[in-house]
Amino acid sequence: MRLPYVDNTNPLYYQRFQPWRDVPRSDWDNWKWQLQHTISNPEQLAEILPLTEEAKERVRHTLPKYKFAVAPYYLSLVDPNNPECPIRLQSIPTEAELHIEAGEMDDPLAEDTDMPVPNVVHRYPDRVLVTITGVCSMYCRFCTRRRFVMDKEGHKERNEVDVICNYIGSHPEIRDVILSGGDALMMGTTMLVEIMSRIRAIPHVEILRIASKIPCVLPMRITDELVTTLKRFKPLYFMTHFNHPYELTPEAKIACERLVDGGIPVMNQSVLLRKINSDAAIMKKLMQELLALRVKPYYIYQCDLSEGIGHFRTPVGKGIEIIESLRGHTSGLAVPEFVIDVPGGGGKIPVAPHYLISQSDKKVVVRNYEGFISTYPQPTLTDCTCSTAKAVETGPPSLHEHGVARLLHEDSISIEPHETRDALH
Ligand SMILES: *Cc1c(COP(=O)(O)O)cnc(C)c1O
Numbered sequence: 001m002r003l004p005y006v007d008n009t010n011p012l013y014y015q016r017f018q019p020w021r022d023v024p025r026s027d028w029d030n031w032k033w034q035l036q037h038t039i040s041n042p043e044q045l046a047e048i049l050p051l052t053e054e055a056k057e058r059v060r061h062t063l064p065k066y067k068f069a070v071a072p073y074y075l076s077l078v079d080p081n082n083p084e085c086p087i088r089l090q091s092i093p094t095e096a097e098l099h100i101e102a103g104e105m106d107d108p109l110a111e112d113t114d115m116p117v118p119n120v121v122h123r124y125p126d127r128v129l130v131t132i133t134g135v136c137s138m139y140c141r142f143c144t145r146r147r148f149v150m151d152k153e154g155h156k157e158r159n160e161v162d163v164i165c166n167y168i169g170s171h172p173e174i175r176d177v178i179l180s181g182g183d184a185l186m187m188g189t190t191m192l193v194e195i196m197s198r199i200r201a202i203p204h205v206e207i208l209r210i211a212s213k214i215p216c217v218l219p220m221r222i223t224d225e226l227v228t229t230l231k232r233f234k235p236l237y238f239m240t241h242f243n244h245p246y247e248l249t250p251e252a253k254i255a256c257e258r259l260v261d262g263g264i265p266v267m268n269q270s271v272l273l274r275k276i277n278s279d280a281a282i283m284k285k286l287m288q289e290l291l292a293l294r295v296k297p298y299y300i301y302q303c304d305l306s307e308g309i310g311h312f313r314t315p316v317g318k319g320i321e322i323i324e325s326l327r328g329h330t331s332g333l334a335v336p337e338f339v340i341d342v343p344g345g346g347g348k349i350p351v352a353p354h355y356l357i358s359q360s361d362k363k364v365v366v367r368n369y370e371g372f373i374s375t376y377p378q379p380t381l382t383d384c385t386c387s388t389a390k391a392v393e394t395g396p397p398s399l400h401e402h403g404v405a406r407l408l409h410e411d412s413i414s415i416e417p418h419e420t421r422d423a424l425h
């Protein structure tokens with residue numbers, strides 16, 4: 001796709017910004033050069049983008065509270081003439097961040113309470129999220145973990161890694177480990193490999209995931225060498241984060257394709273953001289282009305309740321409308337799940353348009369994306385037990401021991417909130 005404001009038939013489109021006019025391509029394509037030239041204060045920013053004194057002041061105001069950094073590559077995608085440029089809105093602070101609305105929280109997902117040991121969030125029965133660094137290449141203005149990318153400078157010490165590995169090693173139910181942060185790929189490759197090797201060596205860990213926005217914000221970090229290294233840890237899934245089709249530049253496409261060609265499946269998680277991608281046309285384009293790169297759209301997140309990001313939030317109905325505009329209208333592969341990661345640590349809850357209109361014991365009534373209403377007759381034989389089910393079930397936790405799934409078993413009648421019980425006794 002051609003960016004409307006960038007001549008990306010010319011690979012040197014960044015050169016339209018004066019300070020980078022003479023940067024050789026070999027430097028530009030080197031992620032270490034990009035990091036060394038990261039812009040992290042309003043004065044540097046003003047040298048590149050024309051900023052009014054007022055705008056500079058706004059950036060300066062928000063800095064003591066929330067971190068700011070953006071590498072030249074990502075900043076080069078900003079349209080200097082559009083105050084609502086989606087790249088600008090994601091990366092450059094505005095005064096709106098200092099406005100804290102009722103209900104906003106420092107730790108909206110209660111991750112700190114779901115941390116049995118530092119840096120390990122163990123919320124779901126069989127998988128954990130590990131925060132292996134507090135560093136990002138670009139600090140998204142809408143970040144959920146903004147408390148965190150701000151407080152915890154730098155990478156983990158060796159003894160912190162010991163604690164993480166000991167926890168995972170002593171919990172045989174953990175079969176999926178997500179390396180997150182911050183941005184997992186902001187670590188040097190040597191340290192990353194050390195952590196991954198230690199986790200890989202734990203026999204009950206079946207799959208690893210890397211959560212990283214790097215293909216979007218610093219795609220030159222995805223070198224052939226890195227891919228060759230990561231491949232050793234298969235099965236490894238790469239979870240990335242694109243929010244707008246303008247981010248799918250030639251460089252970003254190369255990064256994604258390199259990973260997939262290297263045998264690492266790439267999944268995308270977007271955040272629904274007001275005035276950035278809060279429109280079905282934008283989301284459809286993004287999902288289709290990702291799919292063409294073999295990047296599977298996985299989740300669209302409702303924006304969290306972190307402090308100072310109220311201006312990014314959309315009504316939940318906007319996300320449902322977007323899914324309604326995708327499902328059936330385009331490849332099913334391009335349709336992610338829209339989820340709310342609910343406050344208080346309830347985790348991700350899918351919210352979707354309703355397709356089941358009604359049902360009886362004989363039939364269900366369903367509708368399709370066009371509004372066509374049909375019926376599906378229920379079968380007469382309803383016993384669905386499988387003779388092999390017991391044989392394939394290994395170790396705890398049993399699928400039927402927890403949650404609402406338990407209610408579907410004959411011997412359970414209700415789930416009672418603790419608060420109700422406390423009130424009764
Ligand atoms: C999102 C998330 C996961 C992974 O969830 P999936 O639905 O398996 O992708 C695991 N742990 C935490 C704390 C998460 O936020």
Ligand code: SF4
Pocket residue numbers: 135136138139140142143144145146149181182183213
């Ligand atoms: S890359 Fe992820 S962790 Fe880092 S600032 Fe953006 S949303 Fe937050």
